[in-house]
Amino acid sequence: MEKAKNSLLYLDGVSVSFDGFKALRSLSMVIEPGEMRAIIGPNGAGKTTMMDVITGKTKPDEGDVYFAGNTDLTRMDEASIASLGIGRKFQKPTVFESHTVWDNIDLALAGVRKPFATLFHRTTKREIDRIDEILATIRLGDKRNWLAANLSHGQKQWLEIGMLLAQEPQLLLVDEPVAGMTDAETVQTAILLKEIAKTKSVIVVEHDMSFVRDLDVKVTVLHQGSVLSEGTLDAVSADPTVIEVYLGR
Numbered sequence: 524m525e526k527a528k529n530s531l532l533y534l535d536g537v538s539v540s541f542d543g544f545k546a547l548r549s550l551s552m553v554i555e556p557g558e559m560r561a562i563i564g565p566n567g568a569g570k571t572t573m574m575d576v577i578t579g580k581t582k583p584d585e586g587d588v589y590f591a592g593n594t595d596l597t598r599m600d601e602a603s604i605a606s607l608g609i610g611r612k613f614q615k616p617t618v619f620e621s622h623t624v625w626d627n628i629d630l631a632l633a634g635v636r637k638p639f640a641t642l643f644h645r646t647t648k649r650e651i652d653r654i655d656e657i658l659a660t661i662r663l664g665d666k667r668n669w670l671a672a673n674l675s676h677g678q679k680q681w682l683e684i685g686m687l688l689a690q691e692p693q694l695l696l697v698d699e700p701v702a703g704m705t706d707a708e709t710v711q712t713a714i715l716l717k718e719i720a721k722t723k724s725v726i727v728v729e730h731d732m733s734f735v736r737d738l739d740v741k742v743t744v745l746h747q748g749s750v751l752s753e754g755t756l757d758a759v760s761a762d763p764t765v766i767e768v769y770l771g772r
């Protein structure tokens with residue numbers, strides 16, 4: 524697809540209806556390779572539906588969705604899209620509570636090993652180094668032997684981000700990562716996502732504006748299923764149409 528050529532993710536004119544209700548209305552958005560983007564918007568704006576379309580959970584009624592230039596995501600199922608290198612982190616953490624932090628990452632690495640290899644697998648030196656690297660990124664190096672059950676809510680969210688990283692995605696979709704976190708954890712999460720975004724593209728959906736400010740990236744405001752405004756947080760916050768949507772009712 525010519526127009527999508529240099530982008531990592533390209534959405535054009537994407538519409539989704541549920542029983543006649545338009546959750547997405549001709550949504551268009553482009554994410555560049557190596558970009559982190561924050562998505563904001565009031566409840567029901569279509570943020571979750573947009574993630575569902577990218578990951579193949581929901582098929583659009585109309586529109587184009589291309590990954591890495593020319594891969595048409597609308598023709599692929601969820602598993603194939605995941606294996607292309609699109610990882611998604613849902614709002615609630617789903618770590619293996621009765622396993623250690625280390626084993627959670629090791630199991631996530633195992634998930635990308637071939638089934639036969641997994642059966643007879645001993646973690647290689649290279650994998651051990653990669654697990655150490657991930658633990659450093661997610662700030663859990665000193666808790667490697669803790670059971671995941673004993674981590675705080677915020678630490679569980681970081682562990683799950685680490686499990687996603689083990690799958691070496693090119694694009695990470697992160698849904699409301701700081702909901703329920705302490706202020707200190709929220710600040711740390713912005714720092715660690717910025718670190719991750721040095722090597723991967725990241726889309727973060729979040730309602731917490733102080734966190735979005737800390738991310739310091741381009742912001743897309745969704746409203747009624749399409750893009751209302753796009754730019755720096757300061758620019759979109761000063762946009763009268765955005766003020767109207769957030770304050771005008």
Ligand SMILES: Nc1ncnc2c1ncn2[C@@H]1O[C@H](COP(=O)(O)OP(=O)(O)OP(=O)(O)O)[C@@H](O)[C@H]1O
Nearest residue numbers: 541544545546564565566567568569570571572573
């Ligand atoms: N499977 C479905 N069937 C019917 N309506 C749906 C379905 N999924 C979403 N919707 C509707 O589509 C609209 C967009 O929902 P969506 O969850 O994408 O919004 P959102 O921006 O993620 O909201 P929130 O911030 O509350 O998570 C909502 O009005 C929702 O009720």
